[in-house]
Amino acid sequence: MSAKEVERKIQEKLREAKDPEIGLSVVDLGLIDELRYEKGVAKITFHPTTPFCPSTLSVQMGVDIYLRASEVNEVRRVVVRIKDHAYEKQVNELINKYIERIEGSRTK
Numbered sequence: 001m002s003a004k005e006v007e008r009k010i011q012e013k014l015r016e017a018k019d020p021e022i023g024l025s026v027v028d029l030g031l032i033d034e035l036r037y038e039k040g041v042a043k044i045t046f047h048p049t050t051p052f053c054p055s056t057l058s059v060q061m062g063v064d065i066y067l068r069a070s071e072v073n074e075v076r077r078v079v080v081r082i083k084d085h086a087y088e089k090q091v092n093e094l095i096n097k098y099i100e101r102i103e104g105s106r107t108k
Contacts, residue, residue: 006037006074010044013071017064019049020057026065033083040076042069047084055091058082062095066102 014032015025026032026046034045044065048058062080069078080099082091 001074003037006042006072007035009072010035010037010042010069010075013068014044014065017061017068020060020064021053022049026061031061032065037075040074041079042072042075042077043079043081044069045081045083047082051084051086053085055085055087055094058085058091059094059098062091063098063102066095066099 011027011032014035015027017026018024019026019029019031022029029049031046031049032044033047034043036043046061046065048061062082066078066080069075069080078099080095082088082095085091
């Protein structure tokens with residue numbers, strides 16, 4: 001399967017990821033800025049609906065994006081990054097901590 005085909009599968013899976021405050025798909029809201037797939041790795045960049053979106057909701061959205069993309073059979077690793085958030089660095093750190101916990105619990 002080509003990278004573009006896998007990216008389309010990931011995009012469809014991301015339709016299930018919701019903005020927790022609005023309840024609509026992150027894809028339908030246009031919050032996915034970049035989606036790339038190469039050699040088993042999906043890299044996804046997204047932005048919040050506003051730069052001051054509550055950090056907890058932004059982290060929740062990032063983790064949901066990670067979980068949905070992870071469901072695609074061809075995907076072995078998912079890298080999620082938020083941009084254009086007032087606390088971008090801190091939110092990215094929290095998203096990565098949650099992802100590390102999830103991945104750690106899967107290997108046990």
